[in-house]
Amino acid sequence: MNYNRRAFLKLGGGFAAAMALAPMACNSAAKAMGKSPAGTFGLQLYTLRDDLPKDPKGVLKQVASFGYKQIEGYEGQQGMFWGMGNTGFKEYMDELGMSFISSHCDINKDFEKKAAEGAAIGMRYLISPYVGPQKTADDYKRIADEFNKRGAICKQNGMRFAYHNHDYTFKTADGKFPQDILMENTDKDSVDFEMDIYWVVAAGQDPETWLKKYKDRFRLCHVKDRTKGATEAADSCTLGEGSIDYGKILTVAKASGMQYYIVEQEKYTGTTPLKAVEDDATYMKKLEF
Numbered sequence: 038m039n040y041n042r043r044a045f046l047k048l049g050g051g052f053a054a055a056m057a058l059a060p061m062a063c064n065s066a067a068k069a070m071g072k073s074p075a076g077t078f079g080l081q082l083y084t085l086r087d088d089l090p091k092d093p094k095g096v097l098k099q100v101a102s103f104g105y106k107q108i109e110g111y112e113g114q115q116g117m118f119w120g121m122g123n124t125g126f127k128e129y130m131d132e133l134g135m136s137f138i139s140s141h142c143d144i145n146k147d148f149e150k151k152a153a154e155g156a157a158i159g160m161r162y163l164i165s166p167y168v169g170p171q172k173t174a175d176d177y178k179r180i181a182d183e184f185n186k187r188g189a190i191c192k193q194n195g196m197r198f199a200y201h202n203h204d205y206t207f208k209t210a211d212g213k214f215p216q217d218i219l220m221e222n223t224d225k226d227s228v229d230f231e232m233d234i235y236w237v238v239a240a241g242q243d244p245e246t247w248l249k250k251y252k253d254r255f256r257l258c259h260v261k262d263r264t265k266g267a268t269e270a271a272d273s274c275t276l277g278e279g280s281i282d283y284g285k286i287l288t289v290a291k292a293s294g295m296q297y298y299i300v301e302q303e304k305y306t307g308t309t310p311l312k313a314v315e316d317d318a319t320y321m322k323k324l325e326f
């Protein structure tokens with residue numbers, strides 16, 4: 038081997054090593070600026086509402102294979118635990134390497150039982166998914182009182198209660214935002230909020246402003262993209278294909294006390310729900326905030 042050949046290989050080897058280290062260097066630089074890849078993120082199972090009832094275990098296994106580490110449930114015909122019971126569901130989640138963090142549920146039916154069963158398997162939250170638009174500010178104050186009662190039950194069981202917004206709480210009622218009323222009249226020690234970022238944007242509001250205003254109150258969020266040029270309220274799409282700048286918003290969310298990042302998608306164009314869920318996971322793995 039002549040000198041030039043050895044020099045070339047040495048140079049090439051150094052270049053290859055540098056290229057191999059480049060992603061690590063970029064990642065370190067990102068961390069130095071306070072940003073890092075999303076890491077642990079979850080899925081709201083309502084995203085797979087058409088597939089899940091057909092084969093709960095098989096679908097959940099696919100979800101785990103996509104890289105999701107957390108699950109947020111909803112109360113379907115088979116209940117929060119998909120016919121496996123709370124302990125059976127927990128065992129299957131453990132087998133798949135996922136955690137059952139929270140669930141949307143009917144908070145007006147058997148709530149004490151749900152809190153006890155959820156707490157027994159380490160769930161962190163029971164969540165009210167929807168209350169519907171109300172007529173007056175006093176109506177929202179009454180709802181806040183009900184949330185406090187549910188929060189107290191959750192607290193007794195070592196859990197917390199949360200409310201998931203739609204767009205209507207970010208539209209004024211009696212000259213005030215219902216979201217303000219709910220947040221100002223609920224107990225910070227037991228009631229948190231899950232910001233559906235999509236619905237805040239759909240209401241014409243700035244998620245970052247609300248996150249900063251109520252630091253440490255929004256502990257969970259739904260990461261759901263909005264179709265570019267959307268003309269209707271419910272017009273979600275695969276993450277990264279829409280108009281919402283999640284790198285920017287989630288940076289603020291993280292600094293404001295956000296703990297759980299839950300992917301959700303409700304509409305699918307040119308794809309299937311499972312493929313969309315896989316593509317959403319790919320987006321989240323690359324997202325830095």
